[in-house]
Amino acid sequence: MKKLTLVLLVITFFSCKNEENVAEKAKQQNNKLEQKIEKKNRLVFEIDFKTTKPDDFILFSNDVFLNNSQFMNFIITHKMNSNENQKVIKFEVPDEIKPDVSLGLILGRENEKAITVKLIKIHTNNVEYLISPDELNDYFTFNKFIEYNPETGIINTKRIDGKYNPTMFLRKKIINKLFQ
CATH class of the missing domain: 1.20.5 (Single alpha-helices involved in coiled-coils or other helix-helix interfaces)
Incomplete structure (x- = not known):
């Protein structure tokens, strides 16, 4: 027992x-x-702004390196309705896609306009930037189709020789910090 x-x-x-x-x-x-x-680290780009004319706003990056030794370009387009002049646009980049070289925001395809930025918020799981209108020069570079007044925070887009491609690029050092 x-x-x-x-x-x-x-x-x-x-x-x-x-x-x-x-x-x-x-x-x-x-x-x-x-x-x-x-x-998983998702990039989110939000812009709160007012514009004199609605248009398409496009977030893009070229030559993004993927895990399988390939490169891709991505484009995220937000179309404003014809009656909208104030908006918060939120661009969400798919998980694990990290802009390596550049991240740009095209401020329209058709209409010259004045854009008043209220706030830009860029964040990943690790880092968040809240960018006020007077700080845009610290975080972005502008191409020749954009005139930016840091005192008023107003961005004016313009045509040059019949071409129109107003683009602001996030500075490389900020891209690097987002994905550390």
């Missing part, structure tokens, strides 16, 4: 240990899944 009790205790002990090991392994797998989920 004592031997039977001892055998039952040993079996019970090892079965409990086995259940603890199974539970611990499941917990470790869940932690690994959570770590993988947390590692």
Whole structure:
């Protein structure tokens, strides 16, 4: 009888240990899944502005390196309705796509306009930038189709020789900090 009790205790002990090991392994797998989920780093670019004429606004990046040794370009377009002149546009870049070289915002395809930026918010899981109108020069460079007045915070777009491509580019040092 004592031997039977001892055998039952040993079996019970090892079965409990086995259940603890199974539970611990499941917990470790869940932690690994959570770590993988947390590692995804999505870039979000939001701009709160007012414009004199509605147009299409385009966020883009060229030559983005992918994990499989390939490169891609991405373009995210937001079309404003003809009756809109004030808007918050939120561009969400797909997970794990990191602009390596440049990130640009095209301020329209058709209409010359004045744009008053209220706030630009750029963030990833790691870093967030809140950019006020007077700080635009610190974070962006502007091409020749844009005249920016830092005192008023107003961006004026213009045509040059019949061409129109007003683009502001996020500075490389800011791109690098977003994905450290």
